[in-house]
Amino acid sequence: MLIIGCILAVLVGVTLGMLGSGGTILTVPILVYVMSVHPVIATTYSLFAIGVTSFVGGLRGLIRKEVDLSKILTFGLPSLIVVFFTRSYILPLVPDVIHIGDYAIEQRTALMLLFSVVMIASSLSMIFSLKKQDLPKIERPHVPISLIIAQGALVGLVTGLVGAGGGFLIIPALVNFYHLPMRRAVATSLIIITINSCFGLIGDSEKFASFDWNLLLSYTGSTLMGIFIGFYLAERVSNKFLKIAFGYLILIIGIYIILKETSLS
Numbered sequence: 001m002l003i004i005g006c007i008l009a010v011l012v013g014v015t016l017g018m019l020g021s022g023g024t025i026l027t028v029p030i031l032v033y034v035m036s037v038h039p040v041i042a043t044t045y046s047l048f049a050i051g052v053t054s055f056v057g058g059l060r061g062l063i064r065k066e067v068d069l070s071k072i073l074t075f076g077l078p079s080l081i082v083v084f085f086t087r088s089y090i091l092p093l094v095p096d097v098i099h100i101g102d103y104a105i106e107q108r109t110a111l112m113l114l115f116s117v118v119m120i121a122s123s124l125s126m127i128f129s130l131k132k133q134d135l136p137k138i139e140r141p142h143v144p145i146s147l148i149i150a151q152g153a154l155v156g157l158v159t160g161l162v163g164a165g166g167g168f169l170i171i172p173a174l175v176n177f178y179h180l181p182m183r184r185a186v187a188t189s190l191i192i193i194t195i196n197s198c199f200g201l202i203g204d205s206e207k208f209a210s211f212d213w214n215l216l217l218s219y220t221g222s223t224l225m226g227i228f229i230g231f232y233l234a235e236r237v238s239n240k241f242l243k244i245a246f247g248y249l250i251l252i253i254g255i256y257i258i259l260k261e262t263s264l265s
Contacts, residue, residue, distance in 0.1 A: 002215060005035040006222040013053055013226020018234045018242055020057075020186030021167025025119055027223075028162065029253055032112065033260075035215060039111045040091075043162060044204045045211075049220040051197025054190040057227050061187025068188045071178055074145075075170070076192040078152035079159070080199045086160025087203025112261050115162045119254030122169075126247035148177065159196045160203070167193055 008030045015026070027050060031042035061067045098105045105113075155169045167189050174185040 001034055001036065002218060005030055005215075006218050008034060009049070009219045009222035010226035010229070013223035013228075014230040014233065015226075015242075015246060016050070016053060016167070016190075016223070017057060017227035017230020017232075018237070019167070019171070019230075019246070020189040021171045025122060025250060026253070027219075028115055029257060031219070035219070037212075037215070039108045039115075041207065041210070043111070044201070044207050045216050045219070047159075047197040047200040047204070048216060049223055051194055051201065052220050053223040053227050054193040054197065056224060057231070058187065058190035058194050060231070061190060064187070066184050066187035067191055068174075068178075068180060068184055071174060071180070071188050072191055072195070075148060075152045075173065075178075076195055078149045079156035079192060080195050082153045082156030083160040083196045084156075084199040084203050086157055087200045091160065091203075109261050111162070112257055116254045116257035116261070118158060118162055119250045119257070123247045123249075123251035123254060126243055127251070148173075151177075155192075156196060159200055 012026050027046040028039065028042045031037040031045055032039050037045060058067065094107055096107050098107065098110050151169070151173050158169065170189040170192055171185050174180045174188055175182065180188065
């Protein structure tokens with residue numbers, strides 16, 4: 001299954017290179033269901049693989065002067081603080097078995113169900129945001145700094161809990177609130193994802209000794225290969241078509257995870 005997982009990892013890198021988001025949210029399901037990694041470890045693996053891949057992509061953006069450094073500070077700082085706090089203090093408090101009334105839910109199941117909800121919300125946001133693009137554009141009011149901080153904190157919380165880079169939240173914020181062109185938004189998003197992933201890994205440093213480095217480095221190498229393919233295709237494939245297809249793909253996977261986890265419980 002390692003080979004299949006690495007092939008899928010290439011696709012994750014492709015979506016990351018083309019959209020600056022989305023591909024990260026597929027990493028945990030691939031690690032869990034294809035490569036048989038425990039969900040808690042899978043979120044840490046995801047932070048490593050996506051962090052390294054985003055760093056390479058972000059470095060390319062820096063060289064091409066496509067990264068908006070000021071937005072990294074105002075949006076990214078609250079995000080990285082929350083992701084570090086979540087991985088270091090909140091996630092370790094989650095019990096192995098969560099009791100809700102008469103029901104008992106294993107941590108593994110709860111984590112995957114949470115991840116599926118994030119996937120479905122992400123897919124619907126992506127699909128409906130594309131429909132709104134066909135409407136006449138209106139001038140957006142000034143966005144309060146408190147709302148920007150709140151959005152950054154939300155990205156950090158999602159990154160910390162489920163190991164997703166949060167690009168599906170970062171990109172809309174950069175485009176809709178800051179009015180960045182898509183290319184600059186992608187490059188800036190990759191840097192923010194890199195920082196978030198780095199701080200998330202610092203919070204998980206005690207898990208490094210248990211890493212399966214052969215699996216993790218194979219997966220990471222595959223995503224690196226994919227991100228360069230994604231950069232190449234980004235200049236040649238309709239961005240709108242790709243977002244629609246990807247939106248429905250993660251919607252289907254999110255529903256699949258819910259059905260699979262609830263049938264096992």
